[in-house]
Amino acid sequence: MKIGFFDSGLGGITVLSEALRRLPNESFVYMADTLHAPYGTKTPQEVCGYVKTLVQTILKEEVKALVIACNTATSIAVAELRREYSIPIIGMEPAVKPAVEMNRANGKRVLVLATSLTLKQSGYAALVSRVDDHGSVDSLPLPELVQYCEQLNFDRTELFEYFNRKLSSFDLDIYGTVVLGCTHYPFYKEILKELLPSHIQLIDGSQGTVRRLKQVLSERNLLASPVKAGQSQEGHVTFLCSSQDEAYVHKMERALEIYTEHEKIYL
Known part of the structure; x- marks a missing residue:
């Protein structure tokens, strides 16, 4: 079977x-x-x-x-x-718990990337509330990334511009882990590894x-x-x-x- x-x-x-x-x-x-x-x-x-x-x-x-x-x-x-x-x-579910545990010792924050609908669900809020004792988790919806993936679009110039625009309001130095909270997103680990500061770890479920x-x-x-x-x-x-x-x-x-x-x- x-x-x-x-x-x-x-x-x-x-x-x-x-x-x-x-x-x-x-x-x-x-x-x-x-x-x-x-x-x-x-x-x-x-x-x-x-x-x-x-x-x-x-x-x-x-x-x-x-x-x-x-x-x-x-x-x-x-x-x-x-x-x-x-x-x-x-x-x-988004790998928030292991991400929070990874950052306990260094005091860094966690950034969760996911679809808008996932981030709006009560289950996600309950997950964060359950594992995030110190309010260290932030979230960012990236709905367009699903469409990039569905088109098998890995154009580096276009994707770098997209990620830079979406992440422009975040001080990435304060984050230790980025959670890829949509199963489409790991297709872009290679690009994110190049774009993000070297101390940031990527994790998915x-x-x-x-x-x-x-x-x-x-x-x-x-x-x-x-x-x-x-x-x-x-x-x-x-x-x-x-x-x-x-x-x-x-x-x-x-x-x-x-x-x-x-x-x-x-x-």
Whole structure:
């Protein structure tokens, strides 16, 4: 059986890439909700409806676990999905807690980059309130970055200008960690590393999410067994999209290639 991943578009591929690395014996199905992307500009009620429809479709692929590879969709729909379905459902949230913990000793602040909808959710406010004892977390919405990613736009001049404009009002010297709170954003880690002061660390929720996925699969005896000599290797990914757009399927395959190459810099 496969592990299901879904997002509004290409962003969840950053989480899928981590899963492919940490769970090499598994097979995956990744579905993008191209009919309704991007989620970050929709109302919570709209997103919840889209997600429920998407999950009904992806469960037809005989998945044994489901990863909501989207911070916005998780904050809006994960509780309801867990009430409706018995399979393990792994959600995501911006990596605020580890970012705050990383900065406790140095007194630096945390800057969370995310979509406007994620930052407006009560779940995000509750997360920050729970882990940020000293009021050290600031937030910045970057909705345009989702569209850059969906276009596979990595034009350095354009992206540098964009980030410089968005960050111009922040004194970056006072920050120790920047949280990439949307799964699309890690596509731009390389550019952000060059642009931000060298002392700033970048963090996102992919590693924690996949660690949790692996733990849950292990607890329920759902992990795929290692392949034996002569057997076919798992690790296959099936890409689907709600619009049934073959060109977008090829774009997802290309996005995974691009991100995997980018990630080799940091491993």
